Every structure is written in structure tokens, then in C-alpha cells.
Amino acid sequence: MSEQPATTDDAPLDDVRGSALVDWEFAAAAAARLAPPGPRASRREITDLVTDLRSAAARAVDPVATTARLSTPPGTPEALVVDRAGWIRANCASMDAMLAPVLDEVVRRKRAADRDRAQRAGRELPDLGATSQAISAKVTGTEVAGLLSWISTKVLGQYDLAPQGTPGLMFVAPNILAAERELGVDPTDFRLWVAMHEETHRVQFTAVPWLREHLIERARSMGTRIMPEPEDLGQRLREIVGALPDVVRGEADITQVVATPEQREKLAEVTAVMSLLEGHADVVMDEVGPSVIPSVAEIRRRFTQRRKGAGNVDKLLRRLLGMEAKMRQYKDGAIFVRAVQDQVGVEGFNRVWTSPQTLPRPTEIADPQAWVARVHG
Known part of the structure; x- marks a missing residue:
């Protein structure tokens, strides 16, 4: 049972947790039902695909370590090959854990504001009904399911x-099969090429022990900051709705819409790190060379063209979900990595992994020389 309504400023508001705002189990089940199963394939093709992806993950380890001059420590879990439903389940669990502290803070703010209003009106703080909470959580879970079901058709691999x-490495088998068929590339080369990118992400987070917790903490901090105060929620929603036409036309980024100028500065810091990680992975996957992946240049050419050639509906969804910004991260980050390596070599670039202070600042992603001057003197 819930506690009695709070009557003092330091009394607990109630035992409602922010994580209860989303029914993640319902979201995972609903998204798995909504997601299409993927391209048609025989049982033999599926078995060969899973075997090849596991083999590619293992074969990517040494070339990535040699190219990046970073090594995944022994004992790191082997990569998993999953279907779309498996990717959805893993991401629902991770999103739940990532967002729980953020949503807890949202609830705390909301209940504190409700309490203040109740006290000014001489009323008691109303209880939050369990039934209405459960319904609300399922409604939100349904919305999350719709997004995840679509995203689950796009992701080739992920370091969770x-x-x-x-944490661990995943490959989404049906999406890799669909992509290689669409591109018309050599399947063995393409699977290894994808494995190079994802193995680079694994080595980033396993060879640099502080990086995972740093990124989790920054993401949670940014999530808490970007949530509007309860009294500002109506105004912020009106501003977002008013700016959506610019987002749809590609004239504004969704992250520019949902954040205040001060929040955008903090968001830019997280974006700079993501640009570094994605760009570094793209550089490594391309630099392993034709001795390891004979058709690497052709794969890159066709894959880059595929990124540009999305249909109108696909482009709209990418804009609304901020995924076009992610595409820019690959490009901007790769330019930064290559420019730094040209100046100070791979070992000099790897100074970036020394500490949070040596990560590139937002302005340095577009000005690699500034990072070299700051870090190398």
C-alpha cells in the first residue's frame, strides 16, 4: 500500500518510481510482434548466416587490434547473433536501466510540484492510482514499441x-542479410566488414575501462537536464510542435528542437564523443584493407550510396528520431580521426583514450588541429 500523503517538505512523496512510467516488458513483446521477420531465407541459409557471423566476429579481433592498436581483454563475452526480436529485448532491458534514474527524477519533480500546489490550496497530495499508472505505462510502452519495431529493421550490429x-556485442542477422542482398556485395566480405565496425566499438569500451561508465553517466545526466520542469512542460511542447515542420523539411535537427540553448551545449559534448566512436569504427573497418576484405572499397562505395538513397518516409522517420544526426556523426568523426592520425599517427591519436579530459570537445571535431594542439602541445 502507498504511504499517507506527504505533509512536510522532506517527507517522501510516495513510493512511485519513474521506471514505472514505461512498461518495458510490454514494449518488448509488442515491438517483437510488430517487427517484420526479415527477408525470406531457407533453413540452410539461416544456419550458414549465423555460422558466418560468429566466424566473422572472431576473425575481426586481430585485424582490429592491429589497426587500432587496442586490444579486447581476454575473457570478454563472445558476440551474439540475434534476430530482430532479440535485439528489441536486449535494448528494452538496456533502455530501462539507462532511463530509470532519469524517469525517477521526472516523477520526483512532478510530485514535488503537485505537493506545492496542493499545500498552497490547502489540500492533500492525491495518491497516484495503481490502475491509472498501469494503463499509462502500457500506453507509453506501446509508443516505445512502435519506434523500436522500426529501428530493429535498420541496425546491423551493436555493442550494447x-x-x-x-555489456556485449550483437549482430542482427536478418538486417545483415537484407543489406547484403540489397547492395549486391560479396556476403563473406560484407559480414566481416560489419564485424570490423562492431569489434572496434567493443575494443573501444573494453580496452578503455573508464569509457563505458563515463558515457552512461553523461547520457543519464543529459536526459535529466533535458527534461523540462513540470510548470514548463506545456510551453516546451508548444515550441516542439511549432518547430516540427522545420524538422520534417530537414531544416532543423530534432535535438535542436527538444533542448534549450544551455542544454544543447551539454548535448554537443555527448555528440562529440559519439562522433569520435562512430568515426573511429568507420576508419578502422575501412583501413583493414583488401588483404583482409578484398572488396572493401566497393562495399564502402555502395554502403555510402545506400545511406543517401533512403525513401521519403524513411528519411522523415530518421529526421524525427534524430538518426540523420547519427549519420553525420559517422562522417564528421571519420574526418576527425583521419586528420589526427595524419598529423600524429595512430599512437598519437590513441591519446584520446587517456581520460575524459582528452576526449574531443565539440568544436574540436570540426577542428582536429585544435585537439592536437591541446592534447599534444
Whole structure:
């Protein structure tokens, strides 16, 4: 049972947790039902695909370590090959763990504001009904399910930070099969090429022990900052709705819409780190060379063209979900990595992993020389 309504400023508001705002189990189940199963394939093709992806993950380890001059420590869990439903389940669990502290803070703010209003009106703080909470959580879970079901058809692989447990590498088999068929590339080369990118992410987070917790903490901090105060929620929603036409036309970024100028500065810091990680992975996957992946240049050419050639509906969804910004991260980050390596070599670039202070600042992603001057003197 819930506690009696709070009557003092330091009394607990109630036992409602922010994580209860989303029914993540419902979201995972609903998204798995909504997501299409993927391209048609025989049982033999599926078995060969899973075997090849596991083999590619293992074969990517040494070339990535040699190219990046970073090594995944022994004992790191092996990569998993999953279907779209498996990717959805893993990401729901991670999103739940990542967002729980953020949503807890949202609830705390909301209940504190409700209490203040109740006290000024001489009323008691009303209880939050369990039934209405459950319904609300399922409504939100349905919205999350719709987004995840679409995203689950796009992701080829992922290093899951898993704030709730053990991080690990995943390959989404049906999406890789669909992409290689669409591109008309050599399947063995393409699977290894994708594995190079994802193995680079794994080596980033396993060879640099502080990086995972740093990114989780920054993401949670940014999530808390970007949530509007309860009394500002109506005004912020009106501003977002008013700016959506610019987002749809590609004239504004969704992250520019949902954040205040001060929040955008903090968001830019997180974006700079993501640009570094994605750009570094793209550089490594391309620099392993034709001796390891014979058709690497052709794969890159066709894959880059594929990124540009999305249909109108696909482009709209990418804009609304901020995924076009992610595409820019690959490009901007790769330019930064290559420019730094040209000046100070791979070992000099790897100074970036020394501490949070040596990560590139937002302005340095577009000005690699500034990072070299600051870090190398």
C-alpha cells in the first residue's frame, strides 16, 4: 500500500518510481510482434548466416587490434547473433536501466510540484492510482514499441553498453542479410566488414575501462537536464510542435528542437564523443584493407550510396528520431580521426583514450588541429 500523503517538505512523496512510467516488458513483446521477420531465407541459409557471423566476429579481433592498436581483454563475452526480436529485448532491458534514474527524477519533480500546489490550496497530495499508472505505462510502452519495431529493421550490429549488467556485442542477422542482398556485395566480405565496425566499438569500451561508465553517466545526466520542469512542460511542447515542420523539411535537427540553448551545449559534448566512436569504427573497418576484405572499397562505395538513397518516409522517420544526426556523426568523426592520425599517427591519436579530459570537445571535431594542439602541445 502507498504511504499517507506527504505533509512536510522532506517527507517522501510516495513510493512511485519513474521506471514505472514505461512498461518495458510490454514494449518488448509488442515491438517483437510488430517487427517484420526479415527477408525470406531457407533453413540452410539461416544456419550458414549465423555460422558466418560468429566466424566473422572472431576473425575481426586481430585485424582490429592491429589497426587500432587496442586490444579486447581476454575473457570478454563472445558476440551474439540475434534476430530482430532479440535485439528489441536486449535494448528494452538496456533502455530501462539507462532511463530509470532519469524517469525517477521526472516523477520526483512532478510530485514535488503537485505537493506545492496542493499545500498552497490547502489540500492533500492525491495518491497516484495503481490502475491509472498501469494503463499509462502500457500506453507509453506501446509508443516505445512502435519506434523500436522500426529501428530493429535498420541496425546491423551493436555493442550494447548494458547499464543493467554485462555489456556485449550483437549482430542482427536478418538486417545483415537484407543489406547484403540489397547492395549486391560479396556476403563473406560484407559480414566481416560489419564485424570490423562492431569489434572496434567493443575494443573501444573494453580496452578503455573508464569509457563505458563515463558515457552512461553523461547520457543519464543529459536526459535529466533535458527534461523540462513540470510548470514548463506545456510551453516546451508548444515550441516542439511549432518547430516540427522545420524538422520534417530537414531544416532543423530534432535535438535542436527538444533542448534549450544551455542544454544543447551539454548535448554537443555527448555528440562529440559519439562522433569520435562512430568515426573511429568507420576508419578502422575501412583501413583493414583488401588483404583482409578484398572488396572493401566497393562495399564502402555502395554502403555510402545506400545511406543517401533512403525513401521519403524513411528519411522523415530518421529526421524525427534524430538518426540523420547519427549519420553525420559517422562522417564528421571519420574526418576527425583521419586528420589526427595524419598529423600524429595512430599512437598519437590513441591519446584520446587517456581520460575524459582528452576526449574531443565539440568544436574540436570540426577542428582536429585544435585537439592536437591541446592534447599534444
